[in-house]
Amino acid sequence: MSSYVLDNLEKYHCFTCDKEFILSEYQRENATEEIICPYCHSKNVEDYVFMDDEDGLNDLGCMGISHYTDPKEEFECWARTWGVIEEMRKKKGGNKALK
Ligand SMILES: [Zn+2]
Numbered sequence: 001m002s003s004y005v006l007d008n009l010e011k012y013h014c015f016t017c018d019k020e021f022i023l024s025e026y027q028r029e030n031a032t033e034e035i036i037c038p039y040c041h042s043k044n045v046e047d048y049v050f051m052d053d054e055d056g057l058n059d060l061g062c063m064g065i066s067h068y069t070d071p072k073e074e075f076e077c078w079a080r081t082w083g084v085i086e087e088m089r090k091k092k093g094g095n096k097a098l099k
Pocket residue numbers: 014015016017018019037038039040041042
């Protein structure tokens with residue numbers, strides 16, 4: 001069992017259906033196909049696990065995948081995290097040269 005390697009995990013978020021999934025970093029690096037969402041097959045997915053330049057988004061540091069049973073609470077959480085990130089993505093889209 002000496003060749004056993006525990007992989008780093010990466011949590012992905014799909015911006016089309018707002019679901020999350022976890023991939024092995026190793027498998028992702030060696031993938032021959034583009035990463036797509038397993039739920040809706042969208043390519044609009046992004047890895048946010050190793051994100052460390054986005055302050056105030058502490059919820060994302062957790063590797064767990066979760067959901068809320070209360071839709072109102074779920075929306076509040078979504079707005080706090082992915083709503084904010086979507087805004088940042090939109091802003092970044094136009095001026096990538098700045099960072
Ligand atoms: Zn999706």
